[in-house]
Amino acid sequence: MEFFKIRRVIPFMRHALVFNVISLLTFLAAIFFLAHKGLHFSVEFTGGTLVEVSYKEAAKVEKIRETLEKAGLNGEVQNFGSSRDVLIRLPVVKGQSTADVSQKVTTLLKAEDATAEVRRVEFVGPQVGEELAEYGALALLVTAVGIVLYLWIRFEWRFGLAAIIANLHDVVIILGFFALFQWEFSLPVLAAVLAVLGYSVNESVVVFDRVRENFRKMRKASVPEVIDSAITGVISRTIITHGCTQAMVTTMLLFGGPALHYFALALTIGICFGIYSSVLVASPLVMWLGVDRTQFIRAPKKDPLEDKNEGAVV
Amino acid sequence: MNRFPTWKYALIGVTIAAALLFTLPNFFGEAPAVQVSSNRATVKVDAALLGRLEQLLIAQQITTTGAILDLHGLRIRVADADTQLKAKDLIEKTLNPDPQNPEYVVALNLLSSSPSWLTAVHALPMYLGLDLRGGVHFLLQVDMQAALVKRLESFAGDLRTGLREKNIRHAGIAREGQTLRLRFRDAETRDKAMVTVGQLIPVLTLARRDDGQDFMIVATLKPEALKNEQDLAVKQNIVTLHRRVNQLGVAEPVIQQQGVDRIVVQLPGVQDPAKAKDILGRTATLEVRLVDEEAMRSGSSFNVDVFPERKRDGSVSAVPVKKQILVTGDQFIGASATFDNDHRPAVSVELNETAGRVMRQATRENLKHLMAIILIEKGKGEAISVATIQGEFGARFQITGSFTPTETSDLSLLIRAGSLAAPMEIIEERTVGPSLGKENIEKGFNATKWGFVAIVLFMSAYYTLFGVFSSIALGVNLLFLVALLSLLQATLTLPGIAAIALTLGMAIDANVLINERIREEVRGGQSPQAAIAAGYERAWGTILDSNVTTLIAGLALLIFGSGPVRGFAVVHCLGILTSIFSSVVVSRAIVNLAYGHRRKAGHLAIGDTGWK
Secondary structure: OOOOOOOOOOOHHHHHHHHHHHHHHHHHHHHHHHHHOOOEEOHHHHOEEEEEEEOOOOOOHHHHHHHHHHOOOOOEEEEEOEEEEEEEEEEOOOOOOHHHHHHHHHHHHHHHOOOOEEEEEEEEOHHHHHHHHHHHHHHHHHHHHHHHHHHHHHOOHHHHHHHHHHHHHHHHHHHHHHHHOOOEEOHHHHHHHHHHHHHHHHHHHHHHHHHHHHHHHOOOOOHHHHHHHHHHHHHHHHHHHHHHHHHHHHHHHHHOHHHHHHHHHHHHHHHHHHHHHHHHOHHHHHHHOOOOHHHOOOOOOOOHHHHHOOOOOO | OOOOOHHHHHHHHHHHHHHHHHHOHHHHOEEEEEEEEEOOOOOOOOHHHHHHHHHHHHHOOOOEEEEEEEOOEEEEEEOOHHHHHHHHHHHHHHHOOOOOOOOEEEEEEEEEOOOHHHHHOOOOOOEEOHHHHOEEEEEEEEOHHHHHHHHHHHHHHHHHHHHHHOOOOOOOEEEEOOEEEEEEOOHHHHHHHHHHHHHHOOOEEEEEEEOOOOEEEEEEEOHHHHHHHHHHHHHHHHHHHHHHHHHHOOOOOEEEEEOOOEEEEEEEOOOOHHHHHHHHOOOOEEEEEEEOHHHHHHOOOOOEEEEEEEOOOOOEEEEEEEOOOOEEHHHEEEEEEEEOOOOOEEEEEEEOHHHHHHHHHHHHHOOOOEEEEEEEEOOEEEEEEEEEOOOOOOOEEEEEOOOOHHHHHHHHHHHHHOOOOOOEEEEEEEEEOHHHHHHHHHHHHHHHHHHHHHHHHHHHHHHHHHHHHHHHHHHHHHHHHHHHHHHHOOEEOHHHHHHHHHHHHHHHHHHHHHHHHHHHHHHOOOOHHHHHHHHHHHHHHHHHHHHHHHHHHHHHHHHHOOOHHHHHHHHHHHHHHHHHHHHHHHHHHHHHHHHHOOOOOOOOOOOOOOOO
16 A cells, blocks of 8 residues: 655645745634733642542533532632532632631532532642743753754754754644633643654655755755655655644543543644654755755765765755 | 575474464463562561462362462453452451551452463463553652752751750741751851851752851852752652552552653552542551550550550560650651661661750650651551660661661651652542453454454455465564563553554555566666566665654654654654564565476466556
8 A cells, every 4th residue: 555656746835935834824823822822721730639530421511610609719610521510719818817717618419419420639839830831831842952052963954953943833823723712721632742752753854865865865855855756755755744643632532531621622722733844844944044065074985875966865 | 596595494483383383472461360469568478478469269179270479469260250259358357457557458440361371482472451451540740849848848947956965056047948058147157057067968068158147158059969869759759659559459559650750650450439539548657655564464445545566576565655756757757777786787877956856855765665667557556666765866776676687677667658758739630440451452453453454355366376475574573572571561542542543554555666667677677587676676775765764753642742642652663663674574584485486487476467
């Protein structure tokens, strides 16, 4: 079986400007939603209490909300996963002993309906939340710097810079989606975002690797031609790999239950935009940054196999 | 060119066999067990106890299927949950005749039902996190400010006494924030005081300051002493928590320091977080009282409190003590195991200034009489030491008795553990019910299973035989990952399972790269053998680069992540490492076995390469 019988080089770079403009617009839209709506942070970041309660029959969300409000607990009550499960989110209230809130909720709900079963309680003090947000940002920074440095050493600074710009743009777009739809941004989502960052860079690396190889092989080709042939050469692999990863993520989305829902969702967006950005954003960026054959001919002899294919186009 | 030397095949074979061995315990599941551990530093769980319990169970016709004695205590495996409850009740009744005052912690637990030879080589099932097996997780913040204030207050008291003894008149000693201010009327007295204070409490940094009216000494804790105090406060709180958690009957509690001033408490299997919170936050206190020797002789209990004392031979006797409390637990500053002048094991304790004065007076008036130290928890008291007053003493004294060195260290621990060094606050709580835990395992497992099946089907269809090879390599990757997680006993959480799935989804990339490269080489006119060699060689650099960048993100998560993120990161990082090995080395070995030994490979079964 072969899906991609590509017989000639696809001139991706001819449309480089268009791709970059599309990226810029999506990016700006994401920034707009982030600034305008903000992220819907989970209690892990904001501090607060989260109680998941399961009932024997369909839960009466309105009634639960009323009961809690009467007791002075104002929070979000919503169904979670199924109609029998309810998730209650209560923010940190200044001057209130926060550690006991979950206890109060449990007592109230049990008194109302004895079948209520507390499945999960999460309480996070405000100081922990701030720290988590801080460490999350720090992790993002370290990842970005680490990747740029590695690509700088292995390739060239232009590649490092282009890859990180392209992939941070993915991250911002994922965050933009979470802001637009007000999906809950929790710790697992943060993990997914950072995993995506590593994963999409990996995608850019595959393309860059081929760009470098082609610079050595195609002595007479222009820079756009080299990049075009590199992308064409790996496009089949790109789509198959991402398809496989996406298959895994889709099963997570289908079978993983509500706990993994947003995690899988973040990965899905990340994978889709990862393909686009690493192929169609990073490569033009490398070109704009002025990549050149002279940067790679320092090591002219590497693999005897390469010489035979000199000038060959896939 | 596509042949591995025999040792390479052997090495891969051995690795896979080892991985199989360490993965094996995960398939046996877990059997119900009863766990017995000591609730007191002075009560030991040993082989003798095991023998006793086995006889007891046989006498009651309860069949056991094995027992393990290790650092955690004694675990006796039984056939089913009913027998487990019966055995637990029986053991509980026998070992703890007084349920209000348990000497052993008897808890229900699960024990891996893998054969003992597997356990003997330390092949254990994966260690499941609280979100998978249910339980309670608390993060407690130790209030260091309060601990330091307490310490400075006690220093202030010591200094008052110390200066009085040296006849140095001061005009007031007060604590202001994190400093002590000592006021004097003239510079000369202050200079004398400087020397005395420096000798009395060497951990203070002293500075002279004048505010126009008084001559002052401003004293602050030295940085290293500050750090020491903080460490001590956290350690002491951990000891106290251990004692309290033991009351809960939790099979495998985790109580650890996290960072400078935090303590993590994890109680797997605890269903009632309210009770857990109550017990963790409870205060235990120590009291020093005089023994009513009159009542001891006559056996009367009029106007005295009677507490049990456990003797070293195991017998229990009643100790009547006077109603007046000389010293309470919060007045104890420290306790440590030591030896007295005759080299007998002793516990050296330190009281604050007020308590010291009381002790001085009480001991002066009661020479050669008995004094008892009583530990009160949950309203129940026990005399942990009854000793004769040998001389007059104050804030610092030694408790001697017929102790062994182990007992003195236990006792000093006990005294220190009696009260929390510093108040604590719960800053994070996670409770997961057991049903949700089971559901999480099931969902995580299903997601991984179906994702794996989808990838295997696609790869086999698209790359035919090479796809099957890739799938086998992916299976081996999963095997390695599970084996490694079991071997390291890293905590597996739901995000961890998600990481397994994601890692598998990403690991296939390497094989896709290789297979695509081989196809390309074949299309480029290479011979099959050369195409295989070139495919693997050229893909290798790309695979390495792409995995390193993924690993950088994984490591950042590992370093900066906490809780669920760390659970994800550990598995993710391990998965990247195993995938490099399995997708490059293992798959190459399989390909080499299949094609490497043919002189002419003819056509490679890697799917459609016929187009040009």
